[in-house]
Amino acid sequence: MFKLKYIAAGVTALALTASAAMAEKVLRIQSVLPSTADEVFMLNEFGKDVADLTGGSLTIEVLPAGAVVGPRDIMDAVDAGLVEGGFAWTHYWGGKHVAANLFGAPVAGAGVGMDNIAFLSWFQYGGGKELYDRLWGEMGVNVKGFMLQPVGPEALGWFPKPIESMDDFRQMRFRAPPGMVGAAYAEIGVPAVAMGGGDILPALEKGTIDAAEWCCPKPDSVFGFQKVLKHYYLQGLHQVVVNADMYVNLDFYNDLTDLEKKALEVAANASLSKSMSYRIYENGKALKDLTDNHGVILEDTPADYFTEYMAAAKKSLQAAADENAFFAEVWQSQKDFADIAVPFWAGAQASNASLGKAHADSLK
Helix, strand or coil: CHHHHHHHHHHHHHHHHHHHHCCCEEEEEEECCCCCCHHHHHHHHHHHHHHHHCCCCEEEEEECCCCCCCHHHHHHHHHHCCCCEEEEEHHHHCCCCCCHHHHHCCHHHHHHHCCHHHHHHHHHHCCHHHHHHHHHHHHCCCEEEEEEEECCCCCCEEECCCCCCHHHHCCCCEECCCCHHHHHHHHCCCCEECCCHHHHHHHHHHCCCCEECCCCHHHHHHHCHHHCCCEEECCCCCCCCCEEEEEEEHHHHHCCCHHHHHHHHHHHHHHHHHHHHHHHHHHHHHHHHHHHHCCCEEECCCHHHHHHHHHHHHHHHHHHHHHCHHHHHHHHHHHHHHHHHHHHHHHHHHHHHHHHHHHHHHCC
16 A cells, blocks of 8 residues: 555656746737737737647736836837737837838838848748847847737828829828838838827827828728718838738747747748738728728829839938948848849739739729
């Protein structure tokens, strides 16, 4: 009897040891967005994949904006370990390092015609990921980054009346993103104002601003811009590519098992495709609702916008490259990639765009 008890105790001890080894790790990720945002929905989908791939040893808990720190402090909180992870657009951290703009929102497709799909090609196979992994050290933060969600292309925005030329545009006080994107608008004489998404509709209602951009039909309609403005322009250059990313405290990441690290990598790669697929359909449904049920009129962007904005974007990109060696290295990598890939991809996409427009026109 004593021997059986001894064996049972040993088995129990081994089970407890194995259980401890497989103890669940929780990666808390604070988002810059509320829980209702599409980005948070897709972030939770990413979390489900991670839990399934690890057999539950690593789970992800998404915290809404403001849960631990303010949105502007998320990177510092992750760096300090106040929260294990954060979720935002990497160009938000352009003030910490200017090259963050080239990963989060390379203005005007980095000035070389990269769309969101071409950007992913550069990121995954053209040397972009290796440069992205270096960004955090260049920024001086204790962070491991994962690119998760391609958001673009973003719409030019919402206007109170049609704009026939850039002269009309320049008469509008316009909500634009911060950083290089907004600076390019200022360069061409547009009175650009930066503000958070939740502040845009009240500012439009009060007349503080005249026109605005945020993202795309689905998130724009959630904010309710269609209640005030009816003229909507889809074609813009400012954020052809926009990426939302996850940041993990590097000490937390280094304590993960090899399997858990691989699960984050595999789930992140899956999220790139799943997020893009989700957004095409969701934005399509939202655009149909806006035009069918809310009196929104789709307009064509004036031709002089493209030439003026592209010139301003290239000027700002060159200025940043002249001032920062890492920015110059990343931008050169994007340009080298574009010289090879863009002629093919742009040519192939031209026929697709024509076919798609023909179908869209047939529905009017």
